[in-house]
Amino acid sequence: MNDFTSVLHGFAFNVYPYLCLAVFFMGSLARFDRDQYTWKSDSSQLLRARQLRWGSNLFHVGILFLLFGHTVGLLTPHWVYEPFISPPTKQMFAIVSGGIAGLACFAGLTMLLHRRLFDPRIRLTSHRTDLAILVILWVQLCLGLITLPLSYAHRVDAHAMLVLSHYLQGVATFRPDSGVLAGIGWPFQVHMLLGMTIFLLFPFSRLVHVWSGFASIAYVFRPYQLVRARRLNLPAEHDLPSLRG
Numbered sequence: 274m275n276d277f278t279s280v281l282h283g284f285a286f287n288v289y290p291y292l293c294l295a296v297f298f299m300g301s302l303a304r305f306d307r308d309q310y311t312w313k314s315d316s317s318q319l320l321r322a323r324q325l326r327w328g329s330n331l332f333h334v335g336i337l338f339l340l341f342g343h344t345v346g347l348l349t350p351h352w353v354y355e356p357f358i359s360p361p362t363k364q365m366f367a368i369v370s371g372g373i374a375g376l377a378c379f380a381g382l383t384m385l386l387h388r389r390l391f392d393p394r395i396r397l398t399s400h401r402t403d404l405a406i407l408v409i410l411w412v413q414l415c416l417g418l419i420t421l422p423l424s425y426a427h428r429v430d431a432h433a434m435l436v437l438s439h440y441l442q443g444v445a446t447f448r449p450d451s452g453v454l455a456g457i458g459w460p461f462q463v464h465m466l467l468g469m470t471i472f473l474l475f476p477f478s479r480l481v482h483v484w485s486g487f488a489s490i491a492y493v494f495r496p497y498q499l500v501r502a503r504r505l506n507l508p509a510e511h512d513l514p515s516l517r518g
Contacts, residue, residue, distance in 0.1 A: 286451035300476025328384030335378025
């Protein structure tokens with residue numbers, strides 16, 4: 274790398290993640306505080322409900338599996354799972370399970386994007402940010418699926434998974450090392466950069482309703498609300514005015 278490319282690479286993987294996370298948390302808090310009425314998913318379920326049902330279910334099941342799979346799989350230290358599963362086996366499991374979830378998510382998101390783009394009624398009720406975030410997520414899924422063959426090529430030594438885990442755990446512990454990413458292919462790097470960008474755009478899109486899904490877990494464990502009957506002191510029957518003529 275030349276000096277400019279090295280500086281740009283260092284900014285993209287050493288500074289940009291924290292910029293995205295800062296906007297992600299502070300922006301979400303500011304929007305919840307100032308614009309709570311926009312804290313919704315803007316559902317279009319009254320229009321073409323059948324396609325929405327299939328697309329939404331496939332997308333949400335797939336994206337939730339991928340979200341938790343990436344978080345647990347890449348942020349868990351190697352010494353935690355080493356006694357139970359080897360890195361190559363873990364990478365193969367991630368390739369198979371992630372591939373199935375990714376294809377399901379891709380199919381669902383493609384259906385949702387098709388509704389937004391090709392149904393005139395839904396397109397008129399859609400915001401530009403709705404279409405933009407769906408397109409960005411669709412491209413991100415394509416990049417993720419492209420990385421599967423590259424990961425499979427390193428199934429013996431689990432090189433790709435170990436490098437990505439080392440980098441992301443460094444970001445989580447405020448010790449990022451962008452130099453370790455030099456040995457992996459460009460789809461992995463672009464996939465991570467676009468993922469960071471999604472966190473950056475999160476507070477300004479309909480994705481903020483994801484917070485409500487996590488908050489609903491606390492709702493299950495809420496204390497009971499006590500409701501007491503209130504006695505009404507009505508006048509006696511002979512005190513009521515007569516309605517007879």
